[in-house]
Amino acid sequence: MARATGSGPGEIAAGSLLLASAGLLDPNFADTVVLLLDVNDEGALGVVLNRPSALPVSEVLGEWGDVVDEPEVLFQGGPVATDGALAVALASPGGEDGAGFRPVWGRLGLLDLDTPRELVEGTVDRLRIFAGYAGWGVGQLEAEVAEGSWYVVPGEVDDVFGDEAPELRRQVLRRQPGDLALHATRPMDPELN
Template sequence: MASDRRVARDVLPLAPGRLLLASPELLDPNFADTVVLLLDVDDGGALGVVLNRPSVLPVGEVLGEWEDVVDEPEVLFQGGPVSTDGALAVALATPGGEGAAGFRAVWGRLGLLDLDTPRELVTGTVDRLRIFAGYAGWGPGQLQAEIAEGSWYVVGGEIGDVFSDDVRDLWRRVMRRQPGELAFHATRPTDPELN
């Protein structure tokens, strides 16, 4: 497994828009087999949302005014174990809409949308939207330590990853497109004991 640790550290530096793919060594049930989109990385730590944990709760039951704006599936996603009673909205701004009310760009046209923004101010400024209950957060140096111990692979993200309508196989799809030996991890069995 030492080569897994080397590969994980050497892939890409941490930055908004990067994806964290949970390695087989990450046993925390909050993050096993997850794909996390990094939204903020600085000296104070890192923040992201889990992309592949849809809940069964329709957005309309909690945030009714946003139900016809969110992408399929129209459910809240479990963004992570921190502040699960709050919601983060990740949006793709229309071209030129990055300066719209309530929108803060984090990676190109991708950013966070303040759900307290009046809906009429958002209309026409957002192409895609997904809402996450909670988020994943790390203190200063914590995520870097987890990467160094082999818990995460850091890879480039694509807009399609963020708004995929079928997230069941997202981890494997993202892993398959990685260069070199990292792509081989896409073929690992769900339970390595069965190999």
């Protein structure tokens, strides 16, 4: 399980995960896990990892449906540009320079879906496609983290391609050191406790 390089606990960087805290009530992000794909001077961009839709990839993107990981559905990547798609891929060893692939961290990166599939074959081990994305302007994500809306933790490749989407947030919390792991068993509504 490769971890995001250069992203320690609390570091907002590509490859880090944002875990929604119980206090984050925005329905777009409640109980979500977001993989950060780009963090720069203009803001941050990521995709929600744990919201599969019921729409098969093959119905929207044809032949790409044959190569995506199970479940072979589009994932709801976030509330921005929901009519567009981002493909997150794990490059085959040595495939980081493959056609249409832009590395994010390690062998994980973005795959341009306009790249002919035959040029991609053999260069990508895993693929997941997201409709839309989550985005933050300059300083916005940092402010949300400071107010306690998100926990920032290192990501692992298996977080992106796992088949336990509904349980992903709890699984990631459980492996965290210290008190953060305790949040894995906390109910979303503390009054239910």
